[in-house]
Amino acid sequence: MGEEFEPKILVFACNWCSYAGADLAGVSRIQYPPNIRIIRVMCSGRVDPLYVLKAFEYGADGVLVTGCHPGDCHYIDGNLKAEDRIRFLKESLKHIGIEPERLRLEWISASEGDKFARVVREMVETVKKLGPNPLKKEG
Amino acid sequence: MSVGSALVIGGGIAGIQAALDLADRGIKVYLVEKSPSIGGRMAQLDKTFPTMDCSICILAPKMNECARHPNIELLTWSEVLSVEGEAGNFTVRILKKPRYVREDLCTGCGICTEKCPKKVPSEFEMGLGMRKAIYMPFPQAVPRVSVIDEENCLYFQKGVCRVCEKFCPAGAIDFEQKPQEIELKVGAIIVATGLVQADPSIESEYGYGRYKNVIASLELERLLSASGPTGGELKRPSDGKHPKRIGFIQCVASRSLKENGYPYCSSVCCMYATKEAMIIMEHDPEAEIYIFYIDLRAFGKGFQEFVNRAKERGVHYIRAKPSKVIEDPETKDLIIRYEDINDKKVKEVRLDLVVLCAALVPTPENKKLAEILGIEVDEYGFFKPLHPLYAPVDSTRPGIFICGYCQGPKDIPESVAQASGAAARAAEIIAKKVVAG
């Protein structure tokens, strides 16, 4: 049991900015911890609150939603819709016993490979401090 | 009245784009490339500024598109012999050199290369890595067909070996292949023959060729590339150590009135040096980088912002044209001596590796090609536009168009734009077609 807790974090990345930013982190060989799993969506505005709730139900220790910077959205303002939803979701998480810090929204552009890696590192640190997802069954 | 097809000479990014634009709009294109694969210089680059896209990753899909396009016929390892006729109706003779490997049979499995006993320096790796006498120039080569380099093949030189033939599972090796002449009818011709890097030893005070740790920028691209000879690990040539302190000298043999120098500005060196500096710092955040420049030319879209990012990351830009590079004979480290233009002081800095951003010049074959095509070149070998102001992609002969670096110094997006532009001009001629090609 002495092993350090390695959280598993789900990342939703929009195709045009953040997914490309994650690609750039790779192309630039910027190393970050292997604790994330990325799901590509066309727009951060596609991220249904249900997906986030299901992720926690399945055992995610954290969920990171990433999209284009305001003004850069390929679909004009889908990212702002994502912002509204995440704000609302963070509130609701409290009620089901999940710390809102486990959910994070970040704007990451296609040229911000370094930011992608940094946000992942920070998120892993934050979640490590929080410990495992409280919904995960004991034992 | 025009023949409904076009010839594109040169399979770099400009030639590829011109061919794709024409083919996509329904025009039959013959794409002639003198080397065994299309791809050109862009295939050799690690990344591209200012977006830091992996160069081959964004290029390879376009190369494959050319190979698979029903309207494009690839003629690699081929040269143009003659052009007759006029706009709308040219007759072109092409020489297809023997590959000694049958394109219709080779699967590109690479067993021949594996078994071939003869190693020679790879042109694609700028001589920093080795290839075999039967080879594919680089992993993403298009077409994916091997070629035998006669001058180094043991069978051609000494009459023995034929190991490749023995092992080829497809039976594709054919030592009897002969050069083949092909005649084509085309309505328009687009020339996109690209560039080479000038020999940096033209400015001998920097010690290229004498000092192992003084390299050319195009060599650095290969050393940074994940598919390059060092697997993307930056190692200096003298001892394989990771260089910590790296200097870039700009305008080597360019903006130069010296004998053998080139008076013009190559247009892309400030930016690619900045890009290479950023890549090195991504590999090693501790690296110290010095870029010695006369004028920092960051004039394209998003370029100045890119340079600003490099400055924030800590790249040192020093306004100076160094007078000399001196090698420490023991450590093989290098000392750059320079006068800082901004404070008039003579300074020295000790470095592990020095990169020379030497002039980029048109391919030397342009002069001969210009004679064949009946178009004009300037004193450096760039193809002359019909009018530098309002006819930038028209050559001096109607029906023949020019684009990319062979028309004048420029970067990738400008080459792509000009290539599409040349395609539009060619399409204007071919649109008048009445006879089928």
Next chain:
Amino acid sequence: MTEEELRIGVFICHCGINIGGVVRVPEVVEYAKTLPGVVYAADNLYTCSAAGLDAIKKAIKEHRLNRVVVASCTPRTHEPLFRKTCEEAGLNKYLFEMANIREHCSWVHMDDPDRATEKAKDIVRMAVAKARLLEPLDDIEIEVRPEALVIGAGPAGMTAALSLANQGFHVYLVEKEPEVGGMLRKLNRLYPTDRKADELLQQLSNAVYQNSNIEVFTSTKIVDVSGFIGNFEVLVRKDGEERKLEVGTIIVATGAEPLKPTGLYGYGELEGVITQIELEERLKEGRLGTPKAVVMIQCVGSRIPERPYCSRICCATAIKNAILIKQASPQTQVYILYRDLQAYGKEYEEYYRRAQELGVRFISYTLEKPPEVSRGDGGLKVKVYHAVLGRELTLPADLVVLSTPLIPPETNEELSKLLKVPLDRNGFFLEAHVKLRPVDFATDGIYVCGTAHSPKDVPDSIAQAYAAASRASIPMANRRVVAEGIVAEVNKDRCIGCALCVDLCPFKASRIGEDGKAEVIKVLCKGCGVCAASCPQRAITMKNFTDSQILAQVEAAFKG
């Protein structure tokens, strides 16, 4: 419909050593074989090579695969290639899914092969989970009208219009000013040949007006744009009268304008401080006279934190005008105060040397120590720190010329909204890909050229105009275009007609039909999925990114 048996093929790429050097590919292949629905798994050295693609095609046929997963690099560059390969083997291209185990795995976890291999397995499992639920989709074929709209009749717009017209397409050339010409109307002579701008203007406008394929609309404003590639409907207004133009493609060539440097270096306060464009006007009208000394200051309002970009044309413009002044009046002292001299390319170094030979003096200054302009004895004086001499100089001047950058016109914002195409951070139009798609927008059928894209000189604008003409000609020459089948679909049984999707759709692709329920206009839908994520009734299915597909990925991420 009978349930089809799932036959998934998984192809895992070594990418030379790029993946294979970190991730243990054979282990991932073995793992993939254990996943439900997978009937075939194999590795390739380079999946994107001709040999790798042939291997996929062969396996599709031999193993009767009905879903394909490639685990290699990013779908952003390679998905089209693999989809096409599936199609060539007779498989609907939307039955393909990619697992990115290079950019998102081997390249970012180079020092941890064990965890990278585990992660690669997870990524493959997630892709296979989605692949199981993929459905074949049909592309949408659209007819394209062989008519184009070119917005802006400067050198770029006129050139683009001419090239399209010469290729046989009908062109509407719309200009908001009373006359065509754009910036050419204001300029005196053009570098590098010093040809009169009026001559080029005459040459282009004659050609435009004489071409029977071009219809010119001056003093005309774009009021509304609707539709999509192939069938745009554009409402234009001239003298209060509106007219509807129906076109297949649109080229944006709206240009840029020089910054007015109010408040900088005494502009607007000190007499004799003018801009480079005002100098052009004086030279053009022959009313410069013989000033004793002219000082030009470069980078006024550019390459500064608020406006970081270099305007590219100002150094050559200053050199050109300095030479013209020197030629007309050799005794006039001309100084150019610059930061970095942008004499790039083949001709401008030569131009720079010619200016030096004529006696034009170049003094470099730094951003930290900019020159100062003030009133002097009977004129102006400019103080500048001369970096090379290491001291401050005071230059008397009767004319101070400020080289200000080209800036995007304010109208760009409105036009970008009408066309639904983006602007970059500086307010210029933003192309689809900075490197390889310099004149395309991400929106099909709309293209950009000239200074609307970024500051550039006449030859570069003209080259780009030809490029835009080439790109626009492709769909028009084919008379048709194929759009992706990844669009939203409304389940009419569930829809309650609340119209939330109609309000949210940024592309006006959603509307309420006659039955009072929502419907999606397929060709307008860009597939962002915002409507699907917002529908209170879950009545909208975003094809290829359906709820069930994404939730399957979510589940697979955590359940191995």
